[in-house]
Amino acid sequence: MAGGFAALILVSYRDYVDQSHVYGTWIEIGTPPYQTEVLTLNDQGVFRNGRMVSTQFEFDxxxxxxxxxxxVSLYQMAGTPNSPQLKRLKPDLPAQRLIKQGYEHTVSDEQVGGQVRRAALSEHFSAE
Structure with missing residues (x-):
């Protein structure tokens, strides 16, 4: 019984950290179209704006x-199952949020990035 429970926990954990959960194209939100970053994660590696930047990534x-x-760049899962998003943690400035391709309609274009970037720039230049 205990062995079966341990196996169930192990299988559940492996599914939880399975990289395929984040596979796909992630599009930056809240930025002008000419400055929008596109991040693609798949079994071949990581592509930023169509160019390979790494052959691997880790997902916990x-x-x-x-x-x-x-x-190193760190991204945290954010949003909801109906609006999957990534929030960049490192580097922390400028703030960046990405949404999984196909879910763009769940956020407005101006919702996050533009306002946060303006606030970060304003705070940076007004700090003494």
Whole structure:
């Protein structure tokens, strides 16, 4: 009985951290169309705006870690099942949110990024 329970927990955990849950194209929201970043995660690696930036990434069920020549980027799962989103944690400025392709209609174009970027820039230049 205990062995069956342990096996069930192990299978559930492996499903929870399965990278295929984040596979797909993620589109930055709240930015002008000419500056929108597109991040694609799949079994071949990580592509930023159509160019491969890493051959692998790590997913722990909540956070995606991408190591590139420029350093480490961390993204946290956000949003809801009806509006899956990623929030960039590192680097933290400028703030960035991405939505999974196909769910763009669940957020307004100006909802997050533009307002946050303006506020971050304003705070940066007004700080003493």
């Amino acid at each position: 069920g909540k956070t995606i870690s991408i190591k590139t020549g420029g350093g």
